[in-house]
Amino acid sequence: MKIVTITGARPQFIKAAMISRAIKAHNSKDGNHAIKEYILHTGQHYDKNMSDIFLDETGLGKPDRQLHCGGLASRTKMLAEMLTGIEKALLEYRPDGVLVYGDTTSTLAGALAASQLHIPLLHVEAGLRSFNKQMPEETNRILTDHIASLLFCPTYQSIGNLAKEGITKGIFYTGDVMYDAALVFAGIAERKSNILSALGIQPKKFRLCTIHRAENTDNPHRLTQIILALMEIATPDCPVIFPLHPRTKVYIDNYHLGATIASNDALRVIDPVSYPDMIMLEKNADTVLTDSGGVQKEAYFHRTPCITLRDETEWIETVHAGWNRIAGFNTEKIIECLAERPQRTEIKEYGDGHAAEKIINAIVKSFEAGLC
Numbered sequence: 001m002k003i004v005t006i007t008g009a010r011p012q013f014i015k016a017a018m019i020s021r022a023i024k025a026h027n028s029k030d031g032n033h034a035i036k037e038y039i040l041h042t043g044q045h046y047d048k049n050m051s052d053i054f055l056d057e058t059g060l061g062k063p064d065r066q067l068h069c070g071g072l073a074s075r076t077k078m079l080a081e082m083l084t085g086i087e088k089a090l091l092e093y094r095p096d097g098v099l100v101y102g103d104t105t106s107t108l109a110g111a112l113a114a115s116q117l118h119i120p121l122l123h124v125e126a127g128l129r130s131f132n133k134q135m136p137e138e139t140n141r142i143l144t145d146h147i148a149s150l151l152f153c154p155t156y157q158s159i160g161n162l163a164k165e166g167i168t169k170g171i172f173y174t175g176d177v178m179y180d181a182a183l184v185f186a187g188i189a190e191r192k193s194n195i196l197s198a199l200g201i202q203p204k205k206f207r208l209c210t211i212h213r214a215e216n217t218d219n220p221h222r223l224t225q226i227i228l229a230l231m232e233i234a235t236p237d238c239p240v241i242f243p244l245h246p247r248t249k250v251y252i253d254n255y256h257l258g259a260t261i262a263s264n265d266a267l268r269v270i271d272p273v274s275y276p277d278m279i280m281l282e283k284n285a286d287t288v289l290t291d292s293g294g295v296q297k298e299a300y301f302h303r304t305p306c307i308t309l310r311d312e313t314e315w316i317e318t319v320h321a322g323w324n325r326i327a328g329f330n331t332e333k334i335i336e337c338l339a340e341r342p343q344r345t346e347i348k349e350y351g352d353g354h355a356a357e358k359i360i361n362a363i364v365k366s367f368e369a370g371l372c
Contacts, residue, residue, distance in 0.1 A: 127158025175351015
């Protein structure tokens with residue numbers, strides 16, 4: 001069996017690394033049903049710290065096919081470039097299935113290219129919904145799920161979301177691949193990362209912030225309100241560490257927010273960090289503030305409270321369990337959420353750390369049974 005895996009953004013590299021590990025483990029046990037995997041990287045994340053280094057750290061290594069679709073003027077142009085490049089690769093590799101992750105432009109491009117060539121689509125992290133169609137990621141999720149032949153759901157909520165849209169076949173509850181990654185990489189990060197000493201910060205005496213979603217970066221009012229909140233909560237005793245996404249940096253410059261940020265030394269803007277460094281920051285932060293779905297979950301995996309800088313979340317379990325508060329973008333609301341201390345409980349449905357193995361087993365059995 002041949003599979004082409006489509007990646008393009010940091011969280012996808014992590015998930016793909018887990019699946020690749022599971023493929024290798026499967027092949028070592030069952031040579032008669034071995035899987036040949038080809039990795040295609042669309043180049044959606046084009047900054048070196050956001051891509052090349054990250055691939056090396058996760059063990060995913062150099063992709064079999066590298067596109068260069070990052071940094072284009074619009075999502076439409078990016079999607080068109082990706083479709084052309086992915087189609088060419090699929091015609092060359094002639095895979096039995098195309099594997100995509102999550103909700104990025106790369107995900108949708110892989111889904112559409114597979115559909116056009118009548119190749120079964122396999123979607124990891126299926127069924128998530130924010131119910132906000134102003135988010136491009138929401139459109140990407142919905143379209144991909146309705147194209148997919150096999151849908152691997154990380155939560156029971158995601159299965160219910162699919163059922164409400166009439167999707168009831170080819171669905172597998174697997175738990176969350178990102179939880180697999182958290183277990184695998186936490187120990188590596190402890191041994192490898194020196195980010196806390198490099199920044200001169202102490203465990204639980206700093207806060208961590210990440211911002212990259214278009215709804216925040218592309219809106220000057222929203223981004224300004226968030227920055228003002230960070231300015232308010234960043235103190236010498238508890239600084240805010242702010243790894244700056246390339247996209248966010250552009251808009252901070254465009255909105256002339258750089259001088260505001262520079263006026264508070266406790267709001268510490270740093271370059272994007274490695275995955276082990278990010279784990280250590282998430283694990284040791286007093287609180288994480290983010291608009292990233294992946295970081296929301298990783299905060300929970302490391303039992304760090306999170307404040308979501310959006311008006312909704314796909315990972316509603318983190319809110320119900322008290323680990324996550326939805327703040328939106330309003331300065332006062334963010335500060336208010338930071339002061340709250342809700343009761344917190346464990347979340348069991350993210351799985352047992354073997355989601356990738358379950359996904360590979362489901363793929364093999366589905367193809368053997370002729371379900372794809």
